[in-house]
Amino acid sequence: MNEQDTPILSINNLSKQFGPGCAHCRTGEADRLIKNYCPKCGAVYACQQISFDLYPGEVFGIVGESGSGKSTLMQCLYFDQEVSGGEAYIRTYKNGKVNLFGESSQQKRYIRNHQMGKVYQNPILGLRMGFSSIGNIAEKLIAAGSRDVGSMEARGRELLEHVNIPSRRMKEPPKNFSGGMQQRVQIAKALSNNPPILLLDEVTTGLDLSVQASVLDLIKQLQRELNISIIIVSHDLGVIRMLADRTMVMLDGKVIEYGLTDQILEDPQHRYTQQLVHSLL
Numbered sequence: 336m337n338e339q340d341t342p343i344l345s346i347n348n349l350s351k352q353f354g355p356g357c358a359h360c361r362t363g364e365a366d367r368l369i370k371n372y373c374p375k376c377g378a379v380y381a382c383q384q385i386s387f388d389l390y391p392g393e394v395f396g397i398v399g400e401s402g403s404g405k406s407t408l409m410q411c412l413y414f415d416q417e418v419s420g421g422e423a424y425i426r427t428y429k430n431g432k433v434n435l436f437g438e439s440s441q442q443k444r445y446i447r448n449h450q451m452g453k454v455y456q457n458p459i460l461g462l463r464m465g466f467s468s469i470g471n472i473a474e475k476l477i478a479a480g481s482r483d484v485g486s487m488e489a490r491g492r493e494l495l496e497h498v499n500i501p502s503r504r505m506k507e508p509p510k511n512f513s514g515g516m517q518q519r520v521q522i523a524k525a526l527s528n529n530p531p532i533l534l535l536d537e538v539t540t541g542l543d544l545s546v547q548a549s550v551l552d553l554i555k556q557l558q559r560e561l562n563i564s565i566i567i568v569s570h571d572l573g574v575i576r577m578l579a580d581r582t583m584v585m586l587d588g589k590v591i592e593y594g595l596t597d598q599i600l601e602d603p604q605h606r607y608t609q610q611l612v613h614s615l616l
């Protein structure tokens with residue numbers, strides 16, 4: 336089988352709930368919930384049985400309204416949250432044979448540092464705002480085992496140049512930077528250890544339109560140059576249309592539609608997706 340035809344990441348039935356649930360909601364019958372929420376006990380079923388594959392070099396989009404579970408899904412993939420159930424496999428980790436969610440916290444740290452990079456919507460979560468920008472990158476390199484200061488500095492420079500942070504500003508802390516620049520530093524940091532997978536959660540939300548466009552251009556450029564696999568989450572179908580080869584639509588913690596982005600835009604099947612597409616026109 337061709338390398339390109341084998342998923343780099345496979346997710347099977349990932350679920351995440353907040354709260355233990357009760358006799359009313361544990362039956363799993365959807366009509367007992369209000370959206371993703373149990374009115375009897377207050378449990379939130381944030382992600383329900385999510386499955387998808389990510390292929391080498393593709394950009395996979397996840398779109399859905401606020402509260403549909405997109406960030407929770409990304410947090411579970413990056414081990415920021417513990418899953419309630421499900422499996423994940425990465426082809427470049429133990430030959431894709433071991434469920435990541437069952438690994439020790441030490442192994443999970445290894446996976447976070449070598450197999451994945453993540454960019455958060457809120458740069459405060461992804462960066463140390465008071466450290467120098469190049470220091471933020473060094474931290475990620477050290478986490479993956481680097482020790483040589485000279486080579487870390489060179490790598491930091493290279494990464495920051497790649498995302499268009501001028502070298503004279505590399506020693507400055509991200510708190511001095513504009514929102515767009517902070518996202519660029521986060522992207523450079525996420526790429527530090529050449530991970531095969533990049534997770535982007537609402538990277539451009541809240542930025543000015545022109546800044547948004549330049550960050551999206553950067554992502555496109557990196558994807559072409561590095562052939563990295565990207566999952567990009569957004570509530571904005573415009574962002575997804577611009578970047579994603581395939582798209583998954585989420586609503587109330589569930590996948591309601593999944594396919595080629597062009598096809599979803601041309602012929603949305605679910606009523607919610609139809610509304611989303613029409614609002615774009």
Ligand SMILES: Nc1ncnc2c1ncn2[C@@H]1O[C@H](COP(=O)(O)OP(=O)(O)OP(=O)(O)O)[C@@H](O)[C@H]1O
Binds near residue numbers: 381403406408570
């Ligand atoms: N720590 C938590 N405790 C309880 N409920 C939570 C927690 N984190 C998230 N939720 C709930 O899980 C659901 C999914 O939230 P999530 O942040 O994943 O949505 P989202 O699709 O990323 O939305 P947005 O577009 O606003 O970022 C929401 O109902 C939210 O209230």
Ligand SMILES: [Mg+2]
Binds near residue numbers: 405407537
């Ligand atoms: Mg979110």
Ligand SMILES: [Zn+2]
Binds near residue numbers: 374377
């Ligand atoms: Zn309940």
